[in-house]
Amino acid sequence: MPDELEKPSRAGFARGEADVWREVVSRQIPMLFNMFMKCWPNPALAEELAQRSIFDAVRGLDSYDPSKGSPEEWLIGIARNNIRLEIRKRASRPSINGDINRYLQMIDTEPLPDEVLEREETAEIVRSAMSKLKSKEQAVLRARFAENLRIDEIAGRMGTTEKAVHNLLYRAKISLRRELKPMKSS
Amino acid sequence: MNLKNDNLSFDDSATQLDKNISRLVKLENESNKPSTAFTRSLIDNALYELKQAEIHRKDKEKSITLKVSWWEKAMGWAAMFAAACGTGLTFVVSAFLTVNAFLTVIATITTFANWLTFLGGLVL
Numbered sequence: 001m002p003d004e005l006e007k008p009s010r011a012g013f014a015r016g017e018a019d020v021w022r023e024v025v026s027r028q029i030p031m032l033f034n035m036f037m038k039c040w041p042n043p044a045l046a047e048e049l050a051q052r053s054i055f056d057a058v059r060g061l062d063s064y065d066p067s068k069g070s071p072e073e074w075l076i077g078i079a080r081n082n083i084r085l086e087i088r089k090r091a092s093r094p095s096i097n098g099d100i101n102r103y104l105q106m107i108d109t110e111p112l113p114d115e116v117l118e119r120e121e122t123a124e125i126v127r128s129a130m131s132k133l134k135s136k137e138q139a140v141l142r143a144r145f146a147e148n149l150r151i152d153e154i155a156g157r158m159g160t161t162e163k164a165v166h167n168l169l170y171r172a173k174i175s176l177r178r179e180l181k182p183m184k185s186s
Numbered sequence: 187m188n189l190k191n192d193n194l195s196f197d198d199s200a201t202q203l204d205k206n207i208s209r210l211v212k213l214e215n216e217s218n219k220p221s222t223a224f225t226r227s228l229i230d231n232a233l234y235e236l237k238q239a240e241i242h243r244k245d246k247e248k249s250i251t252l253k254v255s256w257w258e259k260a261m262g263w264a265a266m267f268a269a270a271c272g273t274g275l276t277f278v279v280s281a282f283l284t285v286n287a288f289l290t291v292i293a294t295i296t297t298f299a300n301w302l303t304f305l306g307g308l309v310l
Contacts, residue, residue: 016236025229033220043212047220051228058235107206123213130214145211148223173207180210 010066024071025054031072032079039083042117049086053079090114100125104180129179137172144169 012020032053036046056078057064064074096103096115103116104125116122130138136158143154151169155162215221254262 016240018233018236021233021236022229025232026225029225029228030219034218037218042209043215043220044209047212047224050220054228054232055235058232058239061236061239107210108203111202112206112209117209117213122210126210126213130211141207141211142214145208146215147221148227150223153223173203176207176210177203 010070013071014061014064014066016061024075028072028075029054032075035076035079036083039086040114040118041120042114044117045086045114049079049082053082056082107177107180125180129176132179133172133175136168137175140165140168141172141176 009020009023013024029050032050033046036049037043040046053075057075060078064071068074096113100116100119100122103110103112104122130141133141139158140154143149143157144151149157151162151165154169155165158165160168
């Protein structure tokens with residue numbers, strides 16, 4: 001019986017029906033995110049890979065055959081392929097220097113290597129730096145970067161204007177950067 | 187906000203700082219779930235892309251329906267050839283008619299001149 005119910009949705013997925021896609025993708029995104037996080041504990045990378053996998057699925061929809069498996073299995077196959085590509089990319093990349101703080105000093109100009117973000121030590125440094133910020137600054141940084149909220153949404157939540165959120169966000173970024181800098185000597 | 191004191195500028199370095207801070211702040215989130223805003227935005231973007239792909243596919247199908255079979259092509263070419271021949275023939279006939287009118291005028295003038303020559307001969 002569940003299989004009979006599943007077949008029309010498989011066909012709908014293959015035809016690109018928006019409702020079916022919304023249902024399948026909203027169920028799969030957390031699973032894919034979790035799958036990538038298990039490989040590399042880096043939320044930014046997990047988001048990037050989840051996004052890449054979903055867009056690969058959209059672009060490669062013609063290759064999906066409902067008779068061969070469910071959309072979920074197909075999406076997991078695409079995600080596995082992206083994991084393989086990421087492993088291959090990392091293999092050809094030079095490994096990072098042991099000192100994480102050296103990379104944190106260059107956050108204004110250089111992209112942080114994924115390997116730095118995946119170290120537990122980095123997460124501890126960030127937690128420590130964040131705890132030294134004012135509570136409003138912490139809240140605005142979390143809302144903007146961890147929750148990916150828009151400025152107007154943050155303003156609505158904090159009961160303030162968008163301009164005030166912009167200013168607070170700016171100050172919060174500068175404060176976080178300042179707190180990350182002294183870590184150099186530690 | 188003194189930019190010089192903060193050693194920041196509004197160029198790419200500020201963007202890079204934003205990107206790095208975004209990645210660092212995300213590390214704080216210990217749960218293995220993506221944010222709802224990220225999920226919502228990804229779904230919306232994927233559905234938009236899907237719609238665009240569908241529009242593109244439909245356009246492609248439309249262009250396929252314009253493709254015709256060989257005999258329709260042959261008929262088209264034949265009709266075009268017939269129209270071209272008809273146009274050519276019209277020009278040729280009209281040219282002949284024009285020439286014919288000229289010949290009539292020339293013949294009349296020639297006859298008139300001959301008569302004048304003949305009568306001039308008689309007088310002289």
